[in-house]
Amino acid sequence: DSGVTQTPKHLITATGQRVTLRCSPRSGDLSVYWYQQSLDQGLQFLIQYYNGEERAKGNILERFSAQQFPDLHSELNLSSLELGDSALYFCASSGGDEDSNEQFFGPGTRLTVL
Amino acid sequence: AQTVTQSQPEMSVQEAETVTLSCTYDTSESDYYLFWYKQPPSRQMILVIRQEAYKQQNATENRFSVNFQKAAKSFSLKISDSQLGDAAMYFCAYRSIQGAQKLVFGQGTRLTINP
Numbered sequence: 001d002s003g004v005t006q007t008p009k010h011l012i013t014a015t016g017q018r019v020t021l022r023c024s025p026r027s028g029d030l031s032v033y034w035y036q037q038s039l040d041q042g043l044q045f046l047i048q049y050y051n052g053e054e055r056a057k058g059n060i061l062e063r064f065s066a067q068q069f070p071d072l073h074s075e076l077n078l079s080s081l082e083l084g085d086s087a088l089y090f091c092a093s094s095g096g097d098e099d100s101n102e103q104f105f106g107p108g109t110r111l112t113v114l
Numbered sequence: 115a116q117t118v119t120q121s122q123p124e125m126s127v128q129e130a131e132t133v134t135l136s137c138t139y140d141t142s143e144s145d146y147y148l149f150w151y152k153q154p155p156s157r158q159m160i161l162v163i164r165q166e167a168y169k170q171q172n173a174t175e176n177r178f179s180v181n182f183q184k185a186a187k188s189f190s191l192k193i194s195d196s197q198l199g200d201a202a203m204y205f206c207a208y209r210s211i212q213g214a215q216k217l218v219f220g221q222g223t224r225l226t227i228n229p
Contacts, residue, residue, distance in 0.1 A: 043219040101147045107156075
């Protein structure tokens with residue numbers, strides 16, 4: 001158990017819909033990262049938050065957005081869903097030290113868009 | 115931009131034997147971190163081993179060790195005394211020290227352990 005929790009575990013929805021994925025980092029971790037794992041794109045970095053502020057952006061679509069709340073949990077919002085958005089979405093967290101090099105991954109949320 | 119390449123989509127090894135998974139990367143940075151992650155059928159991402167680029171000594175964690183060749187930009191993972199529980203996808207990953215702390219992953223190698 002990494003200490004990172006993600007809800008829900010599975011999500012099945014239809015094209016055009018909007019969903020919210022939730023992540024709680026390890027106790028004390030200030031950084032949260034979101035990654036997408038799909039069959040054709042592999043594991044890709046989406047976005048990072050550090051202590052409530054957006055720190056880095058990767059290949060995140062404009063239809064996707066994220067935020068980190070004062071209690072440090074994070075949410076990834078996916079809207080106008082397409083079939084190609086079906087993937088495993090991981091949240092990871094790392095320590096308060098900006099140089100902390102290890103990221104701890106949650107169990108992921110499996111999103112299926114029908 | 116940094117890239118990570120794993121040229122072996124699949125590997126197999128007999129139980130108790132040794133196997134080496136390959137990884138190469140491309141970067142213009144001099145300091146960075148490299149990682150191997152394991153993803154078993156449960157899909158959980160598990161850190162296997164990490165290497166700091168400024169350290170010349172190869173990292174070792176029990177049966178897992180790396181061969182880090184900085185000049186060649188190569189970072190292979192050796193698994194000794196392979197066990198059935200080692201069967202998984204293995205991902206090589208790169209992380210900058212400066213700037214964005216995102217992990218850049220290779221495409222993965224699926225490792226099968228034959229009993």
